Amino acid sequence: MNFELFTPFTDVVPSFFGWLNQGPMTLTIFLHTLIVLPMFWIYFSEKKRLQKEQ
Amino acid sequence: MANKKVSVWTDIQFWRRSAAWVTGFATILLIWLSFDTIGQITMGTNADLKNGVDKRVPAATVINYHIDYKMNKKRGHEVPVIGEKQLFFGKEWSPKDAEALLRLGKLTEQAKNCMDCHTLLGNGAYYAPDLTKAWLDPAWQKGGPMQGMTGKNTVEEAMAEFLQHPSQYPTHARMMPNLGITAEEAKGLVAFLKHMSSIDTNGFPRNFSKTVAQFKAGDTNAH
Amino acid sequence: MLTSIKTNEFRGDKSKELGMMYFRVALILFGAQLLMGLIAAIQFIVPGFLFELFDFSVARMVHINALVVWMLYAMIGSVYFMLPDETGVETVGIGLGKLAFWVLTAAVTVVVLVFIFIQVGSGTETSIWLINEGREYLEAPRWADIGIVVVVLTFYWNVFATYMKGKQTGIMTVLIADLFALAGLYLAGMFFTDNISMDQFWWWWVIHLWVEATWEVFVGALAAYALIKIIGAKREIVEMWLWIEVLMLFGSGILGLGHHYFWIGTPEYWWEIGALFSALEPVPLVAMFVHVLYDWGKEQGKAKAEGHPGAVMNNGPAMAWIVTNAFGNFLGAGIWGFFHTLPQVNIYTHGTQFTAAHGHLAFFGAYATILIGMMYLGVQYAYGVKKLTSTFKSKMAIFLIVFGVLGMTVALTIAGYEQVLVERAELGGGWTAFFAAQDLPWYIQAQVWRAMMGVVTFVGFIYLVWDLLTIGKHAKAAQAAAE
Ligand code: HEM
Ligand code: HEM
């Protein structure tokens, strides 16, 4: 079967982003995570503020 | 006190801060990615070509080489293959002359507004064929109908002749209009097209370009 | 609409008056856009039509430039219109705003005349500076680019200074930031390079980050304002939604840019980034749709509970266009965009009539609709009408235009499907493959349907102009008779 879950880097020029792009959605999941994680922190800091204000 | 029920989800400040964070960070990521990409799509040098270094966008002197477009097992799609030296309009072009010619070609492409009928790299208008790999189109090669029609012996001469007098060589009821392209401009345009065909487009167009006859015979141009 | 300036109903609201000046030019350019589209559509079916006189490239160039320019006009007009309401103060530089209007209009006229009569130049820098830049949507020559930047800076200064002087609402804050990015992005399209990959890389910064990021957020702000204005929606709720929309639109749209970097020479990692971020782009569009309907239902329900019979909105046609916007944005940008946004699909659909189908429904659904809605708001205020209700002409206009554009989209989708299967999948996309697909009977049939639906759209446009010109006067007369 011509299928591998994690494929080696195949692009022309090696680069950081190319290296992260190693298999199904690795790069995009990484970037999404980076964006979403700090929102948890914003959430809890706002929660704290609201509780204080009450 | 610390466990009071509050609704963060309906709090405007939570959304405002999140919006600012997401927008700012996405912008930073885009800028970072852009720097990386710009590095990769900057034109290569003449030395790269001589040493066989693959560039996504080769130097203008790529017009001095034979170009092909072949299936690459490792990449999983077709990629341009730069081969042996090949004369272009009967000569080998110095880096300086090649750059000047490419520049003339790109300026002409813009001034004549090619992109409002054709697509280049798949972008533009959909009234006329895609030009991404036009240089490699079987129709322009020896024995192909376009080269035959112009009565020329090389791809570049046939293309240049067509570009100067397009409505003399109709291939379809829908014709290309005469845009007043001069002989020099036509040379530039062909250099531009040859250069574009050497750009690594990650396999677009796919399966380029089977003729109807080849298709019937179960053949393909991408080996 | 024409006489609105003379009617003096603005009661000194010079900013709204200036907005109306922009709306008027926008409507004229919209008409020009449709006529050019019809010429180009006929050329698909009758290739000899105006051949070597007014070629497809010329008609198409004017078609899409008139489109972009009329929308920018209507956007500027909308901002001048809402500015006094939002900030609570007079717009500071009305004189300057008027001057900018005339400079811009003169420049646009010259550019269009050059496009139509000179058409193309020789392969020199001079052509790019004076005649035609030859890059889709950004064909305006460089001198005009610079002029546009100056005019837009004037506009921006005007909005910014008014904002600083007056109330700083959430809607205005979003708008101020968004307009800054929108104007700044234009600069990314103002240079020459002989590297076609680099050229398209930056070209998409302008086009994509306009229509899928900054313009979308602009529409979000406009809809927020309009909902407050038309149905009296609550500001706190509307503004919270607006921030959520900004988050989702920019969060998906900025990196969604990657869906244009699959095949232009850019690295393979864009496949993933472009696919996944742009696949999320429809989410905020659904949210915007839900939001509009929710607010409308809520205000209507509240009015009913309080015992007011009838519709809660004070501007029927504007509300109809804004609801159409909510749905059209979702359908044209969201659904039709998602259709071809994954690289696995896009490698076949890239640059086919499929793209054109999406382009039409998206630009129309997301932008034309709400901007027409703003024009109706303009007319209402120009004539001092308390409650503007749809006339027969308003209904014909919206029905025929929506039906026409949907019809064109469906026809182009079918044409695109044929092209994808035959030209791309079956034959591999060369010169012969292209024409083999163009000659398919079903493809040709679809092009004929597109042209016919284009005529339907144009008839709808005539009704629209007629309605905008007359609805205010009649409503005012009726109002006076009732009082
Ligand atoms: C009378 C109605 C219309 C007709 C007959 C028409 C026709 C056309 C034609 C023939 C093209 C060229 C497509 C190609 O290159 O193959 C085009 C492009 C385009 N039109 Fe229209 N059009 C009409 C209305 C509109 C409207 C209402 C909008 C948006 C509000 C619009 C937006 C566009 C856009 C964005 C493109 C470029 C599409 C792309 O490059 O993918 N058009 N139109
Ligand atoms: C209101 C928002 C939008 C507008 C006005 C719009 C308009 C357009 C236009 C005019 C084009 C053709 C550009 C050209 O002429 O080459 C295009 C291409 C494209 N759009 Fe959109 N779009 C919008 C939103 C979206 C969304 C939300 C998605 C994805 C979910 C999307 C996906 C795409 C893709 C993948 C292409 C490339 C087509 C190709 O490869 O030929 N668009 N868009």
Ligand SMILES: [Fe+2]
């Ligand atoms: Fe896009």
